[in-house]
Amino acid sequence: MEPISSSDQIIRAAAALSETGQKKMVAVAGAQDVDVIGALSSANADGILDATLFGDKNKIEEIAAKEKIDISKLDIIDKADPQQATYEAVKMAAEGNADVIMKGFVSTSALLKTVLAKEFNLRTKNTVSHTAVLDIPGYHKLLSMTDGGMVVRPNLEQKIQIIENAVLVNKALGISPVKVALASGVDAEYESVPSSLECKKLIDMFAKLNIENVVLQGPLAFDTATSKEVAKAKNINGPVVGDADIYLVSSLEECNIIAKSLINFADTVFAGVITGARVPISLVSRTDTLKNKKASVSIACLVAEYYKTIGFGGVL
Amino acid sequence: MIKSFKELHETATEKIKADGAKKVGVIYPTDNKYINAIKRAVGDGFIVPTLIGPKNEIEKLSADFDIIDAVDPKQACQIALDKASKNEFDFLLKCNINTRDFVDLLYSDQSGFVTKKTVLSHIGVLQTERYHKLMFVTDGGVIPEPDAAQLINIIQNATKVCNRLGNELPKAGLLAAVEAIYPAIQTTMLEAAIAKMSDRGQIKNVLIDGPLSFDVAIKTEVALSKGITNSKVAGDTDIFVMSNMETANGTYKAMVMYAKAEAASVLYGAPVPIASSSAVDTSENIFNSIVLGAYLS
Numbered sequence: 001m002e003p004i005s006s007s008d009q010i011i012r013a014a015a016a017l018s019e020t021g022q023k024k025m026v027a028v029a030g031a032q033d034v035d036v037i038g039a040l041s042s043a044n045a046d047g048i049l050d051a052t053l054f055g056d057k058n059k060i061e062e063i064a065a066k067e068k069i070d071i072s073k074l075d076i077i078d079k080a081d082p083q084q085a086t087y088e089a090v091k092m093a094a095e096g097n098a099d100v101i102m103k104g105f106v107s108t109s110a111l112l113k114t115v116l117a118k119e120f121n122l123r124t125k126n127t128v129s130h131t132a133v134l135d136i137p138g139y140h141k142l143l144s145m146t147d148g149g150m151v152v153r154p155n156l157e158q159k160i161q162i163i164e165n166a167v168l169v170n171k172a173l174g175i176s177p178v179k180v181a182l183a184s185g186v187d188a189e190y191e192s193v194p195s196s197l198e199c200k201k202l203i204d205m206f207a208k209l210n211i212e213n214v215v216l217q218g219p220l221a222f223d224t225a226t227s228k229e230v231a232k233a234k235n236i237n238g239p240v241v242g243d244a245d246i247y248l249v250s251s252l253e254e255c256n257i258i259a260k261s262l263i264n265f266a267d268t269v270f271a272g273v274i275t276g277a278r279v280p281i282s283l284v285s286r287t288d289t290l291k292n293k294k295a296s297v298s299i300a301c302l303v304a305e306y307y308k309t310i311g312f313g314g315v316l
Numbered sequence: 317m318i319k320s321f322k323e324l325h326e327t328a329t330e331k332i333k334a335d336g337a338k339k340v341g342v343i344y345p346t347d348n349k350y351i352n353a354i355k356r357a358v359g360d361g362f363i364v365p366t367l368i369g370p371k372n373e374i375e376k377l378s379a380d381f382d383i384i385d386a387v388d389p390k391q392a393c394q395i396a397l398d399k400a401s402k403n404e405f406d407f408l409l410k411c412n413i414n415t416r417d418f419v420d421l422l423y424s425d426q427s428g429f430v431t432k433k434t435v436l437s438h439i440g441v442l443q444t445e446r447y448h449k450l451m452f453v454t455d456g457g458v459i460p461e462p463d464a465a466q467l468i469n470i471i472q473n474a475t476k477v478c479n480r481l482g483n484e485l486p487k488a489g490l491l492a493a494v495e496a497i498y499p500a501i502q503t504t505m506l507e508a509a510i511a512k513m514s515d516r517g518q519i520k521n522v523l524i525d526g527p528l529s530f531d532v533a534i535k536t537e538v539a540l541s542k543g544i545t546n547s548k549v550a551g552d553t554d555i556f557v558m559s560n561m562e563t564a565n566g567t568y569k570a571m572v573m574y575a576k577a578e579a580a581s582v583l584y585g586a587p588v589p590i591a592s593s594s595a596v597d598t599s600e601n602i603f604n605s606i607v608l609g610a611y612l613s
Contacts (some may be wrong), residue, residue, distance in 0.1 A: 090365035185565035256493035260530035
């Protein structure tokens, strides 16, 4: 498989899955959310996915009528209580009848709590984390920044798990080897920069996992990780330099703000997905563009397909 | 208030006419992009430079300058700092030495230029067509994980720079991943406390609000859609205060590399301004940094 290298390709690849009979089912928790039904209706019309909307049926229909969203092709299951809607959506995925869980008008923490509840057996050894796959005009491949959504200040163990989660997303995109930049504001170890001192340990810890076709390098600053030319000017070498697939950061803020600067000022389209459970979790936000939302649900479908091929998803 | 680099050049030109050209110590300019920027700034009358670095190597790039020979970046730095301490330079220009090495050297015992208590911070100034004024991103180079007192110093350094550029009451947004305040997210607690200090009049010459997410800081409509209706900063931020160095550093670089923002940068808070540059900066950006350094000195 040729590696996927743009947001358009992400969307096309998800549509191609449908064409080969692997269309994915998305179960939505609390679907009375204009952004969610807008994205799903559009993605469904493009043949990318099917969706089951658990939520307040009246409100869903009201929103759809008001915003002129066609929901005639989406299943609606009336669950006005958000907790019940969440429970049913997660159950559908846990029973193998849905491939992706999507967050609607419910809190992220309540949704995750249900996903990770013992009874569903969707929990893995890893923490859950968010990977933002950025399509940055001017960069020659996709760049996955993580974690900008879940773990506020990851410790070393959590960083390893966040890398693993992002590697799964990258493998789902057909990327091999996956090149991971361990981010810092600097390109060498400095006593005065704590994040730079962790990298050696992370590389050793990750090596013990014996995961094939993943290369780690760090510390690397954002410019060195994504530009060979800049790296050359700084005389920094290595396998990940200028060619990073994953940019692992040290704080929620670092990921969120750098990504948003690229989205707002550099025409970057992103596809975001939460991994670390046995089913990918999709979420879109109010400020996302339609393309961005479509790319997000599409990448969740690609991750779900990858989980099937490695025997990781669905009912084990 | 100066809203673009063009306006900065014009205002700085007026000031230099009155003050005369500024004496600048140039640290390790071993690339044409530095030499070209320096030549342009000399041509425009902004500076009288003294280049400090490997004489043979620099002479190959240009024979036009006074050069003090230094074998490596560290030696060049120390020479520049010693001379700046003796008031021989109005400001410094940091070229081909990375910011971390420079900062570590500055704070080392032998530097004699600043004390351990001096709060120096890096301010990246960005101009993009999509924002209605200059953006001041800080601190992308000095303090990896600032505490509350250091963050306030970082805000004050940027405030002084904005004040000097004619913005008497700049708007500082304390940036986070979210705009709500959560006990589990330390950054939001810290930023909210500083914003409260500002509300009580404890931090002068600047309006402060936080935590603000990046979208809320730059777009009024996003702020309103998220229920933030009474912010003095949201949608109109001048100073983008980041809670850690990596965030400011990455944002500055992302903006220069991929948003093609025009830029300048300065290390501020030391006895003289230090015009800065990073590997991503073009000759044009370095020229902007020189003009900014000359104007602030």
